Amino acid sequence: MSEVQLKDALDALKSTGVRITPQRHAILEYMIHSTAHPTADDIYRALEKTFPNMSVATVYNNLRVFRKAGLVKELTYGDSSSRFDFVTHDHYHMICSDCGKIVDFHYPGLDEVEHLASHVTGFQVDYHRLELYGTCQDCIENPAKAQ
Amino acid sequence: MSEVQLKDALDALKSTGVRITPQRHAILEYMIHSTAHPTADDIYRALEKTFPNMSVATVYNNLRVFRKAGLVKELTYGDSSSRFDFVTHDHYHMICSDCGKIVDFHYPGLDEVEHLASHVTGFQVDYHRLELYGTCQDCIENPAKAQ
DNA sequence: TACACTAATTATAACGATTACAATGTAAGA
DNA sequence: TCTTACATTGTAATCGTTATAATTAGTGTA
Structure with a gap:
């Protein structure tokens, strides 16, 4: 079922002219399967095994892309980092x-x-x-x- | 009527052992009279005429004191600074x-x-x-x- | 009122999350 | 395959907020 969510999300991105890169695929997949509400750094650290060269800027950039596409919500709190939540x-x-x-x-x-x-x-x-x-x-x- | 709010707030602070300094008085007064939802920097800049030596740390410190006392709520958003709202x-x-x-x-x-x-x-x-x-x-x- | 005690303020440095930037790499249509 | 615009990378910069240490000043008590 989360496969469907992933496919829908990728289709939604494609239809707005956003390229599907391996990093974007991986970030989306991680967001969908994550039951927690990960920070940008959580995502970065979870994916650095598969993408040893990935930059933390890529995570932030793409979370912003996903947010603008309505796929992801950003939750901000006082002190610490923002948390991101895949919109279901x-x-x-x-x-x-x-x-x-x-x-x-x-x-x-x-x-x-x-x-x-x-x-x-x-x-x-x-x-x-x-x-x-x-x-x-x-x-x-x-x-x-x-x- | 906002005079009553100010007095109540000062009494609430005193009753929990918090000292009333001129800076605290001024910050609370500003918060109560402000219809906007000021940032810490808004407050700092508004008061630096009357308190030329006031530090921005004082504003943050006291906003935290007020928040713990339940007098003020902190509203956080993605990018920019927190905004503070006097609780009515x-x-x-x-x-x-x-x-x-x-x-x-x-x-x-x-x-x-x-x-x-x-x-x-x-x-x-x-x-x-x-x-x-x-x-x-x-x-x-x-x-x-x-x- | 003066004193003493403790908390508050100040100034500044440090921190940490996020973003800007420039160079390099790459997805995807022709 | 080629091309081009977009994406990624690495790093430096930004900016809101907090920590720290020294100084100042409320407030209860004598």
């Missing part, structure tokens, strides 16, 4: 304020919020981002190393 | 993808989402953050300088 179906993020763990969860229908906001602000709304912050069970049971 | 009552942000403008809007009751997420993930939920992205009317009418 709509889901939101539950984030642990202590250890930084991110868990996906699904919730239907925040379309209503988009409609209201569009009406009130006059914006044309494209998408939204919802994140919940709290403490995960591990950190509740073991409140040792808060950041 | 709950509101969300409508953000223009072209020009970066941020407009507040109100929407009630996303408590239900928090409950569901807590149940599904086992997290103890503290708060959430919702942001809508789109294009503002200015940029729709005048699609000149997209970033």
Whole structure:
């Protein structure tokens, strides 16, 4: 099933005139198979075995290409590096304020919020981002190393 | 009315043992009166007339103090600097993808989402953050300088 | 009010994520 | 195969943010 996702993503890129390079293929594949929310550096380190000469700039460049194509979302937090998330179906993020763990969860229908906001602000709304912050069970049971 | 907010904020700080310095007073005052969502540098530049010797580190330090005290929220985006928002009552942000403008809007009751997420993930939920992205009317009418 | 204690501020250097740049390599259509 | 524009690479630069050490200044107490 992730094969289909990969093929769809590659087709989507091709149709907008983006060349398919081995690096792009590998980055996309990694993003799709990754259940975590990798940073650019995570991706770089995971792929440097297969692409010993790959530059970290390539990772950043292509993540930007994918983001512009709507294939990938960038999640930014205060201190550290951005995390990137392959866009599948709509889901939101539950984030642990202590250890930084991110868990996906699904919730239907925040379309209503988009409609209201569009009406009130006059914006044309494209998408939204919802994140919940709290403490995960591990950190509740073991409140040792808060950041 | 913003006088009351300022007094409340100062009292809240004092009660947690945080000293009230002129710089802190000024930063809080600026945050409360600002309708925009200033960056640390915005605040620094706005106050350097009154505090010619103030360091940018002071701004960052105090924004962190205020954030830990729950007086201020930090909004992070991809490229640029964080923006800071004095916490009043709950509101969300409508953000223009072209020009970066941020407009507040109100929407009630996303408590239900928090409950569901807590149940599904086992997290103890503290708060959430919702942001809508789109294009503002200015940029729709005048699609000149997209970033 | 003056003192002492401790926290806050300042100035600057360091850090780290991200991007710019120029040179080289390569995908893909003719 | 050839060509050309786009992609990659390696490195330097940028810029927001933080660490550090020395100095300054709140605030409770006498």
